[in-house]
Amino acid sequence: NAGVTQTPKFRVLKTGQSMTLLCAQDMNHEYMYWYRQDPGMGLRLIHYSVGEGTTAKGEVPDGYNVSRLKKQNFLLGLESAAPSQTSVYFCASRDRVVYEQYFGPGTRLTVT
Amino acid sequence: AQRVTQPEKLLSVFKGAPVELKCNYSYSGSPELFWYVQYSRQRLQLLLRHISRESIKGFTADLNKGETSFHLKKPFAQEEDSAMYYCALSAPNAGNNRKLIWGLGTSLAVNP
Numbered sequence: 001n002a003g004v005t006q007t008p009k010f011r012v013l014k015t016g017q018s019m020t021l022l023c024a025q026d027m028n029h030e031y032m033y034w035y036r037q038d039p040g041m042g043l044r045l046i047h048y049s050v051g052e053g054t055t056a057k058g059e060v061p062d063g064y065n066v067s068r069l070k071k072q073n074f075l076l077g078l079e080s081a082a083p084s085q086t087s088v089y090f091c092a093s094r095d096r097v098v099y100e101q102y103f104g105p106g107t108r109l110t111v112t
Numbered sequence: 113a114q115r116v117t118q119p120e121k122l123l124s125v126f127k128g129a130p131v132e133l134k135c136n137y138s139y140s141g142s143p144e145l146f147w148y149v150q151y152s153r154q155r156l157q158l159l160l161r162h163i164s165r166e167s168i169k170g171f172t173a174d175l176n177k178g179e180t181s182f183h184l185k186k187p188f189a190q191e192e193d194s195a196m197y198y199c200a201l202s203a204p205n206a207g208n209n210r211k212l213i214w215g216l217g218t219s220l221a222v223n224p
Contacts, residue, residue, distance in 0.1 A: 004155075031209075040121070042198065042216035043156075050209055090156065099144065099202050099210065103156040 002026050006091050006104035013081040013111045021076040021107050023091030030096045032074040033058075034066060036087040037106075043090070049074055081111045114139050114203045118215035125189050126223050133184040133218045135173075135199030144202040145182040146212070147173055151195045159197070160184070169193070189222045196220075 004025045013019055023032065034046040045058030049068040063085060065077045074093075078085060088108050092101040115138040125131050137143055147159040160168055162175040162182060173184045182199060199215040 040216065043214045045211070048211075092156075100146075100158045100161070101156075101212065105155045 004091055004093055004102050004104040006089075006107050008107060009105065010108045011110070013078075013109065015082060015111060017081050018077070018079050019081065019109075020078075021089055021091075021109075023074045023076070023093075023104055024072055025074075025091075025093040025102070026072060027093065027095070027102065028071070029093035029102070030071075031094045032068065033092040033101065034064070034074065034076045035090045035092065036060065036085075037090060038087050046076065046089075081109075083111045085109065086111045114201065114213050116199050116201050116213050116215040118197075118199055118218045120218045121216070122219045122221070124221045124223060127191055128188050131186050131189040131193070131220065131222075133197050133199075133220065135182045135184065135215060137180050137182065137199075137201050139180075139201055139203060141204070143175065143177075143180075143182075145173075145175060146200045146202070147171070147182075147184050148198045148200060149195050150198070150217075156198065189220075191222045191224060194220055194222045 007022045030051050033048045035043045044060045047066040049055050052071040055066045067075045088106050090106050091104040094101045117136045145162045148156045149159040150156045160173050171186045196217050196219050198217045201213045202210050
């Protein structure tokens with residue numbers, strides 16, 4: 001099992017550009033999450049999904065959109081990147097019963 | 113309000129010394145608490161959950177409801193324990209779901 005994978009690992013964007021981060025899990029998990037990790041601010045939840053075709057806002061959703069068209073994939077989109085979105089982005093998943101979140105390796109995004 | 117507090121941003125100890133990473137929570141219900149660890153440039157992974165009452169890599173954590181604490185302890189720190197440690201609380205979310213409320217993390221440095 002690959003677990004949770006994220007692509008890309010690194011990306012540099014210019015202000016105003018758009019991009020999509022892909023998260024994939026092969027554990028048949030129902031729930032998936034997108035977090036951002038910033039120094040001194042810990043982990044903050046951006047959006048999450050409780051199943052295929054569903055998405056919901058987390059703590060800091062502004063400037064991001066998500067889609068969960070397939071159970072195994074959870075996409076995070078930035079339509080118009082801003083320097084404030086420079087961060088490390090982590091995807092996580094878990095199953096319905098056991099409350100352990102499995103994390104991906106992270107995507108380091110820099111917006112200049 | 114539901115909250116997780118990790119009062120120390122950075123904790124530095126010498127190899128072989130005891131270590132305690134503090135976690136306090138604010139929650140009116142019956143808490144479900146976790147410790148996650150992130151080694152340098154690696155993904156977050158679950159270290160302990162209070163329900164299982166286990167010891168992982170020599171670490172233990174006891175839930176103290178009276179003091180609303182879930183401190184992580186290890187009697188003899190090792191250099192490989194150097195990492196970022198996050199305490200997290202599982203709390204109800206909209207639609208019968210649950211969410212993790214994260215502390216800001218404590219960076220543990222174990223010096224030789």
